[in-house]
Amino acid sequence: MLKVSNLSVNYGDTPVVKQLNLALDRDEIMMLVGPTGCGKTTILQALAGLIPITEGEINLGSWSATATKMVPPEKRNVGMVFQDFALFPHLTVEQNVCFRLKNTELADHWLKLLGLEGLRRAKPANLSGGQKQRVALARTLAHEPAFVLLDEPLSNLDAALKDSLRWEIRNALKTAGVPAIWVTHDQEEALSVGDRVGILNRGRLEQIADPETCFAEPANRFVARFLGEASFLPGQLQGQDVLTELGNVPGKAMDCASGQVELLLRPDDLSLVAETDKGNAVVDWVRYEGGSKLYCVTLDSGHSLRVRVSHEQHSKPGERVSIAITTNHPLAAFAQQADIAG
Template sequence: RLTDTSKADHWIKLLGLDAFRDKKPATLSGGQKQRVALARTLAHEPDFVLLDEPLSNLDAALKDTLRWDIRNALKDAGVPAIWVTHDQEEALSVGDRVGVLKEGIIQQIDTPERCFSLPSNRFVARFLGEASFIAGNCEGDIATTDLGNAPAIKVDHDTAKVDVLLRPDDIHLIQNAATSNGKVTWVRYEGGSRLCAVKLACDTVVTSRVSHEVMVRPGDAVHVSINTTHPLAVFAA
């Protein structure tokens, strides 16, 4: 059985704190302080850990690194944990299961993939990333819309009139097409990609994510269509 000192040594080394053993707390960075807090917690061999927004005060680059350090340490210790966060990307990336709450009421608990692709309601759909809805008809497992047909899964009521959930990656955008069915209203540069909002003739707005090399601009006439092989979630209209 490990002594208290060896337990501390184990977690100090695992969390990359060995070089900071003799540092005063006030000289540590925010990320280092979070690692110290986790090492202190895990050295006590807890049965369960609650992390309340552990990365909320850190810069974006440090968040991305530290989230994996914390997750890997918890996995290594075999300690179950609830990780509370308002950062959807953080929740989807670190969680084995994700629970979404609205006004203190659980809306859905499932794998990150199912919460994102098959949300239990429209609130969950909008909460977990960009979400557009387009009117359509659903017969069997096929949804028909103005942007084309797609495989579908009915989430709530078994009705023919539905609203189809579209994520930006479900929409294919073409510039300089022979025919256009929408106009770009805004564009957000994301580094490796651009997120574009397109207003259709029916006044519905959908978002599409394209490569950063696609120089699309507000006001451009474009052609958009559904481009997916996985089933899309549909809701009663």
């Protein structure tokens, strides 16, 4: 089982990863997500032994690496799927997958399972992006790693391919029964495929939990904003309830908030009804999304909210609407003006 404690990585004097702690369960897929430059790729390279670490320990049971005790990558029994696939251009698909295998049985298994049977003799240059990624995955899994690292495996692929390949990779990892750390900058990808999601910001792990918790009960405003559309509405926290201008709703205090709080409202937590001159808000703009419409409205109190409704709603900018909170689960409440940038 992989256990990372107090891992820090510096580039020169610049800290890139700060005090990271995580443990990977048996056959668990952990997503690491965060904006560009948050240190997620650096974490993978540190775990793989491709860059030296500054502080902390990486422990797999069979080996343990610290700042002073480097374990070379080939001794770590780790698999890595690279963003640019890193297939050896002078070798065929089969030779790539069998790179260091004495027994090719497992290679055959993965080639078959990932639909690469017909491409055994092809050279990487003649493969499509999706095929390359499947070969890279087959090569990694055939070498029976103790854990797998995936470095934005889908970022070089078309949008249509991303969706299906995402599930193909997840199923393959689950079939192999190996734990994996999967790095991405796509929050939708992170929430949908991961067993657990870790959100990184400037080298620090802001929250690590199952996708539902991260989305509904984010540890702070940065996590709230990063994982999806987020509006904040002020209110008064009293016991289990929050008193707001849209009525009383169940609330859950995050980061020890009390008294004056701001409530996290996702676009799906709200409803919107067209009014002629009553109502409590005015439409600012509307975006058609196909199956739904996203509205931005300004409440009469001056607060701005975003609401997602069915595409059958036809209110136009400038028209009056009434907004209500429709969810029953407790909403996350943050201390007022705690942090602006997150």
